[in-house]
Amino acid sequence: MMGRSVSFVRRLGASVVDGIWRLGFATRFMVLLLVYSGQSFRRLHLTIREIYFSGVLSLLIIIVSGLFVGMVLGLQGYETLQRFGSGDALGVLVALSLTRELGPVVAGLLFASRAGSAVTAEIGLMKTTEQLKAMDMMAVSPIARVVAPRFWGGVISMPFLAAIFSTMGVVGGWLIGVVFIGVDAGAFWSQMQAAVDFRYDVLNGVIKSVVFGVAVSLIAVFEGYDCTPTAEGVSRAITRTVVSSALAILALDFVLTSFMFRG
Amino acid sequence: MSFDPTHDEPLVCLKDVHFAYGERSILKGIDLSVRRGQVVAIMGGSGSGKTTLLRLIGGQLRASQGEVRVAGSDLSRLGRNDLYALRRRMGMLFQFGALFTDMTVYDNVAFPLREHTDLPPEVVRDLVLMKLDAVGLRGAGALMPAELSGGMARRVALARAVALDPMLIMYDEPFAGLDPISLGVVGQLIRRLNDALGASSILVTHDVHESLEIVDYVYFVSDGRIVAAGSPDEIRASTDPFVHQFVHAEIDGPVPFHYPAEPIAQALLGGRG
């Protein structure tokens, strides 16, 4: 009995110490990431390469998904609006849902599973094969050379991907609403133009996508850098990146929305 | 050079070094020194703490007790920048090469030059070709690491480790997994590079015969301590039971075959008791 409670207290203590240690590790990681960020802009080619890998290579999935989401919005939105006799407002509905919510959120989720997981895998494998240690032994900081460019590459790509997603979504909505269903094109565009406010809707959407970009990129590089250096450890880190990114995006979306759109 | 007051001091000097991973004590008082120009081997069974020892000398780990001095500086007193400055003059060959898999062989060898010097591309190119030529792989510059055999990868990693003409080169198991020919090639390379660069080398290995051919001094590590040391001739002639077991590859002897554990009878019965 005595022995069991001692070992319980000991395990509890160990997990608290472990948690504090990890918190310190993560904090130190973030501080170093910021300190070394200057280098990833001075040596811009490194960051541009990562923008290519996380941004440009995600374009296809973003464009295709945006188009489909917009088309679904067109179908569902028209069906609902029609009941209230306001099918002409379809453009407004499509544009507002995309710029305020679906653009940043869905693009963020896609970005996490397409680019975030790849970044985690890449950094994790470099750790597993001792490439990061080798770099450190060559007096080159892995955080400056490997982590920071990938972080900034993601942060820079994300708002553009969200904007492209929203644009494609509007095109999808137009395709279904105007071309197939026959909503009046003039009403579709002019109502959209009148109802969408640049600062209130578009800018807030961009702010959301920047925040999601920071969150996903930070999670992706940290999970890779922190992974257990084994095949299993890398695979668990990738899973954690996708799951934590999704949760972070949805939770942050709620918080941001509650501040931005209180009406 | 001859007026350098530190010149007589060993390049690497460990005094009573202790190290533990968590509660598990790995090194229990290591004394060791490497003089300039020497190639020194550290031998011991797997898990005896050889890689740990190299990490301590490279400053990737900190000794919990004792002193690690490299080129006159006590590593425990160095900040990050000073440590990086020191590491620019060290080369380390990792056990599995640790080549950057997203770069060609050429770019791997050019990496330290591009990171630490402002040399124009033509000069970098000449230096890289010289280093690759020294390891016999001048023609392999355009290959990716995945296209190399184990021995070739090891030689590329060697070329990368000496790209900045280091004063100290460390090798972690450079012979592991090599066929007898590559093994001889790598062994001779280690000696030739050391002498050509006027560097010192530390060689961690359990390949006794190959290393006795090329080194100046040998340390044997077991159970966290230096248990024997000497020149290759002294080692070959040694009657020390530990050295004898190692040199003649005997299974039983002072080096335990088992990882520390309770006696097996107790372990087997304990589950049912």
Ligand SMILES: Nc1ncnc2c1ncn2[C@@H]1O[C@H](COP(=O)(O)OP(=O)(O)O)[C@@H](O)[C@H]1O
């Ligand atoms: N990161 C680590 N955490 C905990 N224990 C470790 C770690 N690395 C090595 N060890 C343990 O330290 C001992 C010495 O390891 P190492 O220096 O790699 O031995 P060697 O290179 O001589 O085979 C081994 O028993 C190993 O289990």
Ligand SMILES: [Mg+2]
């Ligand atoms: Mg080892």
